[in-house]
Amino acid sequence: MIVFTDKEDRIIAYDSTNKTYKNKIDVGNYFDNKCDAFIFGHKCEPHYLVEVDEHNVPLYDKDGNLIYKLDKYGNKIQDGFSVYPDVPFLEVYQTNYEQTILSMADVLGGVYE
Numbered sequence: 773m774i775v776f777t778d779k780e781d782r783i784i785a786y787d788s789t790n791k792t793y794k795n796k797i798d799v800g801n802y803f804d805n806k807c808d809a810f811i812f813g814h815k816c817e818p819h820y821l822v823e824v825d826e827h828n829v830p831l832y833d834k835d836g837n838l839i840y841k842l843d844k845y846g847n848k849i850q851d852g853f854s855v856y857p858d859v860p861f862l863e864v865y866q867t868n869y870e871q872t873i874l875s876m877a878d879v880l881g882g883v884y885e
Contacts, residue, residue: 773786773787773798773799773800773801773802773803773804774786774787774788774796774797774798774799775796775797775799775803775811775816776788776793776794776795776796776797777793777794777795777797777815777816777817778793778794779794780815781794781795781815781816781817782812782814782815782858782861783811783812783814783815783816783858784812786803786811795816795817795818797816797818797850797853798850798853799816799853799855802855809865812858812861813857813858813861813865814855814856814857814858815855815856815857815858816853816854816855817853817854818850818852818853819850819851819852819853819854820840820841820848820849820850820851821840821841821848821849821850821851822838822839822840822841823838823839823840823841
C-alpha cells in the first residue's frame with residue numbers, strides 16, 4: 773500500500789494518483805485489513821538511505837544537511853518508515869464515537885452513564 777502525507781506527516785490519502793502530497797510512502801501491508809478511520813488516524817514518516825564515509829559516519833553537505841543516496845531518477849531511496857498515532861485525530865474520532873453511542877441509547881431507550 774502507498775500512503776500520502778501532508779507537511780505534518782499526517783496520512784491524508786492512500787493508493788491515489790494525485791501528485792500534490794508531501795510524501796509518497798510505501799508501507800507494504802502494514803495497514804492491511806484496517807478501516808479508513810484507523811489509517812487516517814496515524815502519521816507516517818519516511819526514512820531514507822544516507823551516504824556514509826569509510827567509517828560508516830553520515831555525510832553532510834556544506835549547509836549541514838544530510839546527503840541521501842539517490843536512485844537513477846534522482847529520488848531519495850526509501851529505507852523504511854515510522855508510523856505513530858495522530859492523537860488529535862483519534863481524540864476527535866473517540867468523541868464522535870461516544871456521541872453516537874449516547875444518541876443510539878437515547879433512541880433505543882437504553883440506560884447509560
